[in-house]
Amino acid sequence: MAAIRTDDLTKRFGDVVAVDGLDLTVEEGEVFGFLGPNGAGKSTTINVLLGFIEPSSGGAEVLGADVTTHSRAVRERIGLLPEGYGLYENLTGREHLVSAIETKEADDDPDELLDRVGLDPEDARRAAGGYSKGMQQRLGLAIALVGEPDLLVLDEPSSGLDPKGIKLLRNIVREEADRGATVFFSSHILDQVEKVCDRVGIMAEGELVALDTLDELRTEMGVGGVVEATVDAVPDLEPVRAVDGVRDVTATEDVVTVTCGDPAAKMPALRRIDDAATVEDIGIETTSLESLFEEYTNGEHEAVAAQPEKAAPVTGGED
Numbered sequence: 001m002a003a004i005r006t007d008d009l010t011k012r013f014g015d016v017v018a019v020d021g022l023d024l025t026v027e028e029g030e031v032f033g034f035l036g037p038n039g040a041g042k043s044t045t046i047n048v049l050l051g052f053i054e055p056s057s058g059g060a061e062v063l064g065a066d067v068t069t070h071s072r073a074v075r076e077r078i079g080l081l082p083e084g085y086g087l088y089e090n091l092t093g094r095e096h097l098v099s100a101i102e103t104k105e106a107d108d109d110p111d112e113l114l115d116r117v118g119l120d121p122e123d124a125r126r127a128a129g130g131y132s133k134g135m136q137q138r139l140g141l142a143i144a145l146v147g148e149p150d151l152l153v154l155d156e157p158s159s160g161l162d163p164k165g166i167k168l169l170r171n172i173v174r175e176e177a178d179r180g181a182t183v184f185f186s187s188h189i190l191d192q193v194e195k196v197c198d199r200v201g202i203m204a205e206g207e208l209v210a211l212d213t214l215d216e217l218r219t220e221m222g223v224g225g226v227v228e229a230t231v232d233a234v235p236d237l238e239p240v241r242a243v244d245g246v247r248d249v250t251a252t253e254d255v256v257t258v259t260c261g262d263p264a265a266k267m268p269a270l271r272r273i274d275d276a277a278t279v280e281d282i283g284i285e286t287t288s289l290e291s292l293f294e295e296y297t298n299g300e301h302e303a304v305a306a307q308p309e310k311a312a313p314v315t316g317g318e319d
């Protein structure tokens with residue numbers, strides 16, 4: 001069963017088409033990054049999925065239930081970290097969490113959850129009105145994790161987090177996926193998505209303009225990355241050019257530069273160079289998600305890749 005399925009989902013606000021005929025399937029257990037620039041339609045889609053607003057046409061199912069007719073049942077199985085959620089100034093962080101546990105009738109240990117999100121016990125006992133943005137996000141994440149939800153919906157989860165917090169968030173996302181939860185998060189902080197997502201969907205002006213694994217998106221665009229090898233003497237470059245997926249090979253006096261169309265071509269190309277010369281230094285650049293994102297949202301790429309038949313396996317990225 002799909003965790004999320006939208007069918008020709010459209011949402012209009014007056015003349016503005018916020019979401020335009022969205023067909024999207026996110027499989028159970030997937031970590032899915034929902035990307036797009038400001039105003040692309042991400043929050044509107046999330047609000048429909050949560051049953052907070054009704055679609056103008058088309059529909060959506062979350063965890064097998066229709067979001068317009070069963071929104072309450074759907075929300076009970078979701079852990080939500082909304083963007084810019086409101087806290088009660090006078091309640092402590094711990095009290096917020098205890099209240100969320102009671103509301104969900106869950107049996108989580110609040111202190112364990114606070115520890116998991118790295119909220120200091122002393123901070124947890126202070127009024128949330130004095131929390132920094134990062135503390136608020138950590139508390140919001142703890143609340144989202146209550147009751148081991150089947151689906152985690154995280155709207156800009158890394159917002160306000162320091163690098164340590166971002167790493168912790170990534171680990172939590174992986175742990176949640178490992179226990180079988182689906183994680184759906186929106187972001188425009190792209191390199192953080194890159195490290196944790198199985199697949200990404202890129203929205204622009206209400207439409208899905210790309211949907212695939214990042215490696216596939218890179219391959220599709222012929223931007224698999226660049227290898228730069230500093231060598232003692234430039235070898236014959238033909239064997240390097242012959243590697244499957246290599247697009248271009250150039251050399252200066254002591255540096256061979258290989259541009260790959262396929263990300264998987266980088267290492268074989270490097271091995272060919274190493275076979276024929278002494279490699280003194282290497283630099284490997286993968287195409288950043290940032291440049292992919294720009295490419296897709298400036299309208300140059302319109303094709304949406306086919307949905308996979310089943311979810312890609314959950315892969316842990318590099319830290």
Ligand SMILES: Nc1ncnc2c1ncn2[C@@H]1O[C@H](COP(=O)(O)OP(=O)(O)OP(=O)(O)O)[C@@H](O)[C@H]1O
Nearest residue numbers: 013016017018036037038039040041042043044045
């Ligand atoms: N309640 C509303 N009334 C009128 N227009 C709206 C409303 N909500 C969203 N829109 C419009 O719909 C479009 C999509 O907005 P949405 O908030 O879904 O984008 P987003 O991708 O989440 O952007 P951001 O990254 O800035 O949060 C925008 O043009 C926005 O102005």
